[in-house]
Amino acid sequence: MKPQSKPRLTQHFRDGVLVFAACGFIAGCPSNKPTAVSTDKQAVPAVSAPPVTGNTTPPPAAPTAVTAAPAAKADVVPAATTNPAPTTIPPTAATAQPAPPVTSKKTCEVEFFGSVKYNKPLPPGQKFWVYAVQGDCLAKNPHVLGATPVNPEGRFGYEVFSAWGVDLSFCAGLAESAHKPLTVYGKATGKYHAEAEGEVVFRDIEITAKPGPIRTFPIARSAYEELTPSPPK
Secondary structure, three states: OHHHHHHHHHHHHHHHHHHHHHHHHOOOOOOOOOOOOOOOOOOOOOOOOOOOOOOOOOOOOOOOOOOOOOOOOOOOOOOOOOOOOOOOOOOOOOOOOOOOOOOOOOEEEEEEEEEEEOOOOOOOOOEEEEEEEEOOOOOOOOEEEEEEEOOOOOEEEEEEEEEOOEEEEEEEEEEOOOOOOEEEEEEOOOOEEEOOOOEEEEEEEEEEOEEEEEEOOOOOOOOOOOOOOOOOO
């Protein structure tokens, strides 16, 4: 019995090797090797491709969205914080400035009385005229404030308004009218200052007339009226 046991064991071992080799080439044979399991919890299962049908034309690609690139940010320079310029608010409208009050120039009321002395008879149609002058009545262009005739007895009296604080003078001349050329005239002596509240009264003015170079007194003008230049000849 012992000599037959060895060939059987050898036969069985060969059969097992053949079966094991054949199973390695056959796809349906089960494998005893363990399958490796992924430890990644977020593993994505593989997606199998769809089966290819008769139409082999690839589907149109989805349009690609074009995103505009954001504009480059300009460099912002921080404003200086030291010594900031004061903020000036322009006026909304020009404010009209009130005109300065107009101050009237002060004048002085002057009354004067006197007489003219002349030792010869008066020519026909002529008489004496007395001129109240602001300044010198014998100046080249005297500032005449007023003129008044002398009565036949040689007396006169009149009133004028002079500038405040000026010196006055009085002249008398013999002519047909106050503005005719004169060859007989004279000036009162004394000082006549016009500066007083109310009125200034000069009395007993004496004027002695005598012949002299021809002269003419201009027309009267107000206390602050400038002399109008004569037109060119």
